Amino acid sequence: MTAVNPSGWRPSTPSAGEGGAPTVTGNRALMLEEPLLFEIGNRDQTGVDFERVAGGASRLGGLERPDLDLPGLSEPETVRHYTRLSRQNYAIDLGLFPLGSCTMKHNPRLNEKVARLPGFADIHPLQPQETVQGALECINRLAFWLLDLTGMHGVAMSPKAGAHGELCGLLCIRSALETRGDAREVVLVPESAHGTNPATAAFAGYRVEDIPATRAGRVDLEALKSRLGPDVAAVMITNPNTCGLFEPDMKAISDAVHAAGGFVYCDGANFNAIVGKVRPGDLGIDAMHINLHKTFSTPHGGGGPGSGPVVLSEALAPFGPLPYAAKYPDGSYKMVEEESAREEHSRTFGRMTAFHGQMGMFTRALTYILSHGADGLAQVAEDSVLNANYILRSLEDVLDAPFAHSGPCMHEAIFSDKGFAEGFSTIDVAKALIDEGFHPMTMYFPLVVHGAMLVEPTETESKAGLDQFIAALRSIAERARAGDESLKAAPVFAPRRRLDETLAARKPVLAYKTPAPDGAGSGLGAHIGGG
């Protein structure tokens, strides 16, 4: 870990504040400022051509619209606007993106190519089923892979993202309980859980209570057992958990919950650590969502779209949502919808979304799975765990690693801000990482670790890349311990310095308002060129 850069090349870093003379445009060579669309476009400009329509019939019921006030740009201007904006983003394609719990792995480009095949991209969800047999086969094959990888009984493919999948799982649980006439009111969720867990449980009509954790960062089995009873509908557990640790008592937890008549929901956000190595079905889990945009590499796209299929145990599968793609003995496929539900899926809790789910994500995920195969997927889990442990052990001398003494981590390493000089916190470390050319780790989550830094490198990082990250984080950690005030100014090389989030929330400006002609209105536009 001596060479920061294996080629021996070392960048010459300008010191902070060394900015040179201001430019007329506010640009800095390749760092280009870009105004808002509403400041450069106009209502008469367009980037598309249509054939002219002769005036004539209008069947609009007398509701013609007078105007729209939507600015347009020509194609060259459009391409430049968005290309310039794109360059103000960090992305996996640029470098390490160790956002814990988000699994920012490389997005293979074959997946993109396959998803755009007209046979997948250009078919309508309500086409007659005999015209979409290949699409149904794709969904069905992916479904069976997910069942084989998890050892579960059924799978609901339609949930649109992880949180939607959580909801699906809890609705199955509530349906199963109601069917046996058992109204239960409480869902137990660990304090360290993702915020979606309690939000989902509350939405499904449950009261949320905390599950206590041990000092080693695991669920406290004995405390949990003593809380179980006839009012507990389900326990929601993330495994591996958000501290980056596997719950070794998972099977015992499941057995205890089942013995008390409840169900076990597993948040599968961290499935990447165990894919191909451990089957959640063997641990007694009743429902688990799988974020296809995490473990199975569908692109995060700046915040979605995701996809959150839910695997279900034998007890819950009968209650899963409509529709689903079934295969029949004659080799044909059918989307089981409302029409045939009465015969084929009579206990379903209903539909969660229009149409059939995130087909564009299914094609990408299946492509990813076929590329890796059973062996490649196990290697994914192993390398992701190896990379995280490498980071954990390479930095535990300069960063407090609260659970490192209890053994290896899974696919993410967690550190706290203990040991930083007075007044220095995780955010200062995170912002300094930006200047070093990395995306920061997840900050201040989970809540159970003070000033948490959750680092998930994923398996698609090379050792050289990890070494460079470790060297950068080591140096920043040392500066935070020493109380180096310059950290507070970070980032200085990003397109923007730290942004005023309090101002944004206090006086929300959520849409562009055209300034009044006399120049009153938003004065912020004057700062575009900045500096």
Add this chain to the structure above:
Amino acid sequence: MRYLPLSDADRSEMLKVIGAGSVDELFRDVPQEARLTGPIHGLPLHASEMAVERDMKTMAGRNMVAGEVPFFLGCGAYRHHVPASVDHLIQRGEFLTAYTPYQPEIAQGTLQVLFEFQTQVARLYGCEVANASMYDGSTACWEAIGMARRITRRPKAVISSGLHPHYVSVCKTMAKFTGDKLETAAPELTAETDAERLVATIDGETSCVVVQYPDILGRIVDLAPIADAAHAAGALLVVVNTEPVALGLIKSPGEMGADIVVGEGQSIGVGLQFGGPYVGLFATREKFVRQMPGRLAGETVDAEGKRGFVLTLSTREQHIRREKATSNICTNSGLCALAFSIHMTLLGEKGLTGLAKLNHARACEVAERLSAIPGVRLVNDSFFNEFTLELPVEARPAVHAMVEKGVLGGVSLGRLYPDETSLATGLVVAVTETATAEDIQALEAALKEVCQ
């Protein structure tokens, strides 16, 4: 394995640093009996890019591609031409492979796009503010009902019979668990909508009236009287739109008094994709913004006073409020919102109006020709690019018979409403700018034949 950069030498070196003898030692928290000892039995092993592409292509080849046949399906998903630059731009790695913009200093690209997207959606819908997108139109519709309940503290939503039946199903599913009361009905094959029934049903318990515009049969109704009636009773008007191109020609829901406007944005920039991913649009009045679900991008300044954008008002959201959040939504539909925004930028007012006129003119022509077929009746007085025909035969078998002739001729109401025998003869036909004269000719000929 082409996606895994570590070599065996790297792995051993790293294990040495870690102080572990093998990778298995790192999994020691996993009980032995739960650990798999090799690749899962019976599953295929890794494969080359070429082999995988061939396999996937074979499946893709078993579908009838909309763009290769005369195609007239709608009902919540529409086939429009998407300019080539849209897909090129959304595939830039800086957009495609970025995460939710939690670190705004290095996510200004995504954040400015979302701010522009929110403004475009708000203007299209005639509302003050819009959020950064939802999963799709159907889930946005349900979220709107929940939001109306929180604002009015009333339990009942009055739902128009013209709301897409999948959207109704989603609402019914959710209402079963939340305890919301829903007043629903199936549509009738008439030119008149159920606007009068809606107005008559509003009472002191009503949180909102939900109206689709244009509706599932393609009909366009003046929303102003419904808005007035709702407001008079202290309820909100929620308007659902599944075809944003229509709003290039017809009045915006906001200007007719809608309080919350939601919809499906798929028509602009996204493509059919067999139903997803799509992009849910969600707009409302400024005064209701703190009850709105989903992410919001807002304007602010950085430490040097330069304009910048951040995610804001997150105290509504699950990662801060946990069980008290307005919604459990986390990931939205960012990349589809980007596609929508780019396409809308290329269109502008001029392009969107031109596109809408073209759609409407084509639809008027096709409606006239098809309703001239003996026994076929046009149900609608008003429509944009989609209308309903009453056939002399059942529509479901007619659709399949048209497939035999290589024509995707519409959506049968029998598929959407399997329990409503009175709708079995209804066929919904959508006509966009992508339909050629030959396509229209083929549809007319096929429908004529199956109606005999």
